Amino acid sequence: MKDTILMGMSGSGKTTLIQALLGEEMRYAKTQTVERRLRFIDTPGEYLERRSLYRALIVTAADAELIGLVQAVGSGVSWLPPAFATTFAKPVFGIVSKTDLAADPGEVEHAREALVRAGADPVFEISAVSGAGMATLGQFLEVAS
Ligand SMILES: Nc1nc2c(ncn2[C@@H]2O[C@H](COP(=O)(O)OP(=O)(O)OP(=O)(O)O)[C@@H](O)[C@H]2O)c(=O)[nH]1
Ligand SMILES: [Mg+2]
Helix, strand or coil: CCCEEEEECCCCCHHHHHHHHCCCCCCCCCCCCCEEECCEEECCCHHHHCHHHHHHHHHHHHHCCEEEEEEECCCCCCCCCCCHHHHCCCCEEEEEECHHHCCCHHHHHHHHHHHHHCCCCCEEECCCCCCCCHHHHHHHHCCCC
8 A cells, every 4th residue: 555644633533544444443542643554644633723733734745645635524624625635746535434423415425525626536435433435445545454
């Protein structure tokens, strides 16, 4: 697999998703700083949310070959400006996370549309809890399991 950085708001499910893809026990631990786990670069949501850390996030993305934007269903999409993907001169894909929490398909669609507008392609829909979509994402990333 390629070196892959995940970005998204705090609580969007980045760390849980990495644990699930790597076949680790899913254990909640808030990400405090940029953490490398094998080929994954896990980032704290605060890096997006705080102006002073935003630049560090963009710089960290230079270490990755592939960028994943993570958007949970039912939460705000304002961190995903249109064409955000053009900030990075590398492939950007999207993940709609926590699809098990969607009250209706419209919530998944809303998250997907924000990712598409941000320039993410392709966009996956997953739930680390139910396992839905995880095999497809794992194949795309070529995660050894
Ligand atoms: N229902 C549901 N909950 C999930 C899913 N994935 C993660 N969660 C829960 O969401 C919470 C936050 O998950 P994390 O993986 O820590 O989120 P994060 O994006 O790494 O957050 P930061 O480290 O703060 O940036 C945890 O309580 C997880 O158990 C999912 O697919 N479905
Ligand atoms: Mg985390």
